[in-house]
Amino acid sequence: MxxxxxxxxxxxxxxxxxxxxxxxxxxxxxxxxxxxxxxCNLFLGVDLEKQExxxxxxxxxxxxxxxxxxxxxxxxxxNAIAKLPQRVMIFPKLCHGxxxxxxxxxxxxxxxxxxPIGIIEKGVDLGxxxxxxxxxxxxxxPMATPVIRQLQAHINENRVAVVDSPPGTACPVIATVSDxxxxxxxxxxxxxxxxxxxxxxxxxxxLEVPFGVIINRHGSxxxxxxxxxxxEDIPILMKIxxxxxxxxxYSEGIPFVQRxxxxxxxxxxxxxxxxxxxxxxxxxxxxxxxSI
Amino acid sequence: xxxxVTTKGSDLNATxxxxxxxxxxxxxxxxxxxxxxxxGNNQGSxxxxxGVQAAQQVIGKGIxxxxxxxxxxxxxxxxxxxxxxxxxxxxxxxKEAIEAYNSGSLESIAAPNSPxxxxx
Numbered sequence: 001m002x003x004x005x006x007x008x009x010x011x012x013x014x015x016x017x018x019x020x021x022x023x024x025x026x027x028x029x030x031x032x033x034x035x036x037x038x039x040c041n042l043f044l045g046v047d048l049e050k051q052e053x054x055x056x057x058x059x060x061x062x063x064x065x066x067x068x069x070x071x072x073x074x075x076x077x078x079n080a081i082a083k084l085p086q087r088v089m090i091f092p093k094l095c096h097g098x099x100x101x102x103x104x105x106x107x108x109x110x111x112x113x114x115x116p117i118g119i120i121e122k123g124v125d126l127g128x129x130x131x132x133x134x135x136x137x138x139x140x141x142p143m144a145t146p147v148i149r150q151l152q153a154h155i156n157e158n159r160v161a162v163v164d165s166p167p168g169t170a171c172p173v174i175a176t177v178s179d180x181x182x183x184x185x186x187x188x189x190x191x192x193x194x195x196x197x198x199x200x201x202x203x204x205x206x207l208e209v210p211f212g213v214i215i216n217r218h219g220s221x222x223x224x225x226x227x228x229x230x231x232e233d234i235p236i237l238m239k240i241x242x243x244x245x246x247x248x249x250y251s252e253g254i255p256f257v258q259r260x261x262x263x264x265x266x267x268x269x270x271x272x273x274x275x276x277x278x279x280x281x282x283x284x285x286x287x288x289x290x291s292i
Numbered sequence: 293x294x295x296x297v298t299t300k301g302s303d304l305n306a307t308x309x310x311x312x313x314x315x316x317x318x319x320x321x322x323x324x325x326x327x328x329x330x331x332g333n334n335q336g337s338x339x340x341x342x343g344v345q346a347a348q349q350v351i352g353k354g355i356x357x358x359x360x361x362x363x364x365x366x367x368x369x370x371x372x373x374x375x376x377x378x379x380x381x382x383x384x385x386x387k388e389a390i391e392a393y394n395s396g397s398l399e400s401i402a403a404p405n406s407p408x409x410x411x412x
Contacts, residue, residue, distance in 0.1 A: 079345045082345075082347065085351065085374075094344065
């Protein structure tokens with residue numbers, strides 16, 4: 001069972017929901033796919049150990065063999081290769097690592113070299129049994145998606161995976177959510193929250209991932225998010241109140257389920273509800289595995 | 293001398309476009325005869341690497357000088373490596389830009405002066 005926690009707008013509470021949800025389920029895998037600024041571990045504080053580098057393949061051109069035909073530059077839709085009168089220049093940060101240039105080169109002059117762009121780390125929270133996997137994109141690197149894909153390769157299909165998504169609706173979100181069994185969209189009851197929720201709904205509908213909404217800081221804004229969800233037949237899975245105690249715990253880096261037992265129950269009930277709505281065939285099985 | 297000017301239009305009276313990679317048009321002008329060729333920038337709306345394409349395109353035309361508003365880092369490295377002189381001009385026509393170049397009053401672009409867009 002793979003559940004993504006996403007949102008259109010940033011700062012709505014994705015990480016709060018992901019961490020509390022994973023803790024309430026227990027023995028889950030938690031993936032921090034917000035690789036441009038991973039922050040789940042602020043709330044878990046586990047010791048992370050590096051698992052591997054993330055690399056992408058970029059072309060290297062053998063100037064001896066190159067006949068300056070320009071096929072590679074013409075092929076590259078990301079404009080990562082420029083053919084000049086005397087030589088060919090490569091712009092590694094524009095390269096998406098598709099390998100097409102190597103295939104179209106008639107002189108066999110192109111080979112691939114691995115360029116590191118980020119790392120994958122892992123740590124275990126002994127109290128809850130959560131395995132946290134964190135991807136970190138190196139500073140200055142533009143492409144998050146290879147890090148996200150490699151991070152998700154660590155998903156163990158026999159365990160529950162809670163996947164904290166980056167915000168927005170662009171490539172990193174699509175890479176995070178595409179392969180999920182269910183997507184929780186976290187929003188807030190504000191005009192910005194609603195606007196970006198509508199965009200996120202369009203994306204998950206395109207991806208054909210079943211989804212529902214959590215309204216965070218409920219009571220702080222207006223009813224338009226609820227009216228929208230009702231009119232679109234989108235299930236509102238949970239409302240997390242705009243609550244001082246939660247805010248204080250958050251400011252201290254403490255997941256609120258650890259101090260507010262009712263919310264542990266609420267998140268478990270949420271998990272059961274998601275299992276019943278998800279089309280994943282193994283979901284029933286995974287749900288029953290939830291101990292305690 | 294072949295001078296490339298980035299423009300919003302397609303003749304010598306057209307306004308200079310301050311962007312290099314994402315300009316509408318390139319006007320390649322022979323500064324001796326004022327004969328010109330207009331080349332459309334087909335990468336003006338590329339998601340990334342527009343400057344690389346633009347530089348490749350005008351370098352292929354054998355230009356000696358580029359007159360524009362700003363050049364990003366990728367395009368700059370290509371143009372510089374080909375020894376192309378880069379000059380700043382804004383707020384006038386292509387003709388005025390060439391005249392200003394001929395009078396020696398244009399400032400050089402010595403380093404990338406636009407952030408470019410090497411990300412999606």
